[in-house]
Amino acid sequence: MADIETIHTVAELRARVRIWRAAGQRVALVPTMGALHAGHVALMQAAHQHAERIVVSIFVNPTQFAPTEDLARYPRTLDADREKAGLAGVDVAFAPDVAEMYPQGFATTVSLDGPALGLETDFRPTHFAGVATVVAKLFSQVAPDVALFGEKDYQQLAVVTRMARDLDLPVKVIGVPTVREPDGLALSSRNVYLSAEERRIAPVLYRALGVAAQAIRSGAPVAEAVESARDDVRSAGFALDYLDARHAETLAPVAGRGDGPLRLLVAARLGATRLIDNIAVPD
Ligand SMILES: Nc1ncnc2c1ncn2[C@@H]1O[C@H](COP(=O)(O)OP(=O)(O)OP(=O)(O)O)[C@@H](O)[C@H]1O
Numbered sequence: 001m002a003d004i005e006t007i008h009t010v011a012e013l014r015a016r017v018r019i020w021r022a023a024g025q026r027v028a029l030v031p032t033m034g035a036l037h038a039g040h041v042a043l044m045q046a047a048h049q050h051a052e053r054i055v056v057s058i059f060v061n062p063t064q065f066a067p068t069e070d071l072a073r074y075p076r077t078l079d080a081d082r083e084k085a086g087l088a089g090v091d092v093a094f095a096p097d098v099a100e101m102y103p104q105g106f107a108t109t110v111s112l113d114g115p116a117l118g119l120e121t122d123f124r125p126t127h128f129a130g131v132a133t134v135v136a137k138l139f140s141q142v143a144p145d146v147a148l149f150g151e152k153d154y155q156q157l158a159v160v161t162r163m164a165r166d167l168d169l170p171v172k173v174i175g176v177p178t179v180r181e182p183d184g185l186a187l188s189s190r191n192v193y194l195s196a197e198e199r200r201i202a203p204v205l206y207r208a209l210g211v212a213a214q215a216i217r218s219g220a221p222v223a224e225a226v227e228s229a230r231d232d233v234r235s236a237g238f239a240l241d242y243l244d245a246r247h248a249e250t251l252a253p254v255a256g257r258g259d260g261p262l263r264l265l266v267a268a269r270l271g272a273t274r275l276i277d278n279i280a281v282p283d
């Protein structure tokens with residue numbers, strides 16, 4: 001067993017972090033919603049490069065789910081999560097309940113602009129306000145030196161990076177490359193929802209992004225490459241939410257390659273499962 005200490009209250013968490021700080025140790029935070037997989041473990045492994053102590057938060061944050069979304073059926077696997085986090089050398093799993101995170105009368109939300117505009121927000125209008133608010137709370141609760149986020153949720157990484165800068169939060173936000181299945185599918189807790197047939201189709205998403213990124217690199221107009229990737233994704237049986245090229249840092253819309261480093265981002269649904277992915281356009 002590689003079980004680890006699990007803390008459920010902010011007060012106990014702060015007491016634990018205070019002891020580490022008194023010993024001069026740096027602290028890393030890996031925020032998650034649990035159902036841990038190798039993508040999360042990559043964040044924990046990266047955390048070791050930046051800190052002596054690691055906290056993984058495990059909290060299925062209700063405020064980032066719309067009422068129609070999968071909050072109720074989101075996988076919850078705390079015992080297995082603690083085991084995996086322990087094996088990855090994490091010190092503490094912070095697993096507050098909803099009342100601890102959102103006490104009676106809770107009335108404050110982070111308001112976002114810039115990288116939060118468009119893409120996910122067109123389909124999940126309240127999502128990033130929920131994410132940013134809970135991440136701001138986690139930053140305040142843990143007071144980490146660094147916090148690690150996956151590039152799989154690329155817009156989320158951009159939103160959190162911007163928020164930390166704008167609100168002068170004293171934490172370095174670090175992005176970690178996406179961990180993939182051998183066939184290219186990005187690991188995601190939601191992959192467990194896929195039927196066998198959907199799982200067979202799912203890698204098309206990353207393949208289509210890869211083809212478009214290479215085409216743009218070879219000189220194809222961005223709009224043409226993007227349109228062709230949209231066709232590939234739809235033809236495979238996905239219902240497409242968006243597939244777009246954006247500025248890699250600001251996520252502002254772009255007209256062409258001259259507008260700066262580009263990132264292609266996609267969200268698409270296979271049956272009841274919504275998948276997201278993204279890729280850098282090489283220079
Ligand atoms: N395949 C992956 N590679 C790298 N990081 C990942 C991967 N999947 C998730 N992460 C990161 O792990 C952190 C926690 O994500 P979360 O708990 O939502 O897992 P998830 O697998 O992304 O679940 P979901 O299905 O809800 O998207 C986020 O920073 C996310 O970007």
Ligand SMILES: CC(C)(CO)[C@@H](O)C(=O)[O-]
Pocket residue numbers: 031032033059061064131134135153156
């Ligand atoms: C960052 C996060 C843990 C906030 O709830 C969540 O959005 C996630 O798991 O990516």
Ligand code: BAL
Pocket residue numbers: 033064065153156
């Ligand atoms: N990984 C992002 C969490 C969400 O989709 O709600």
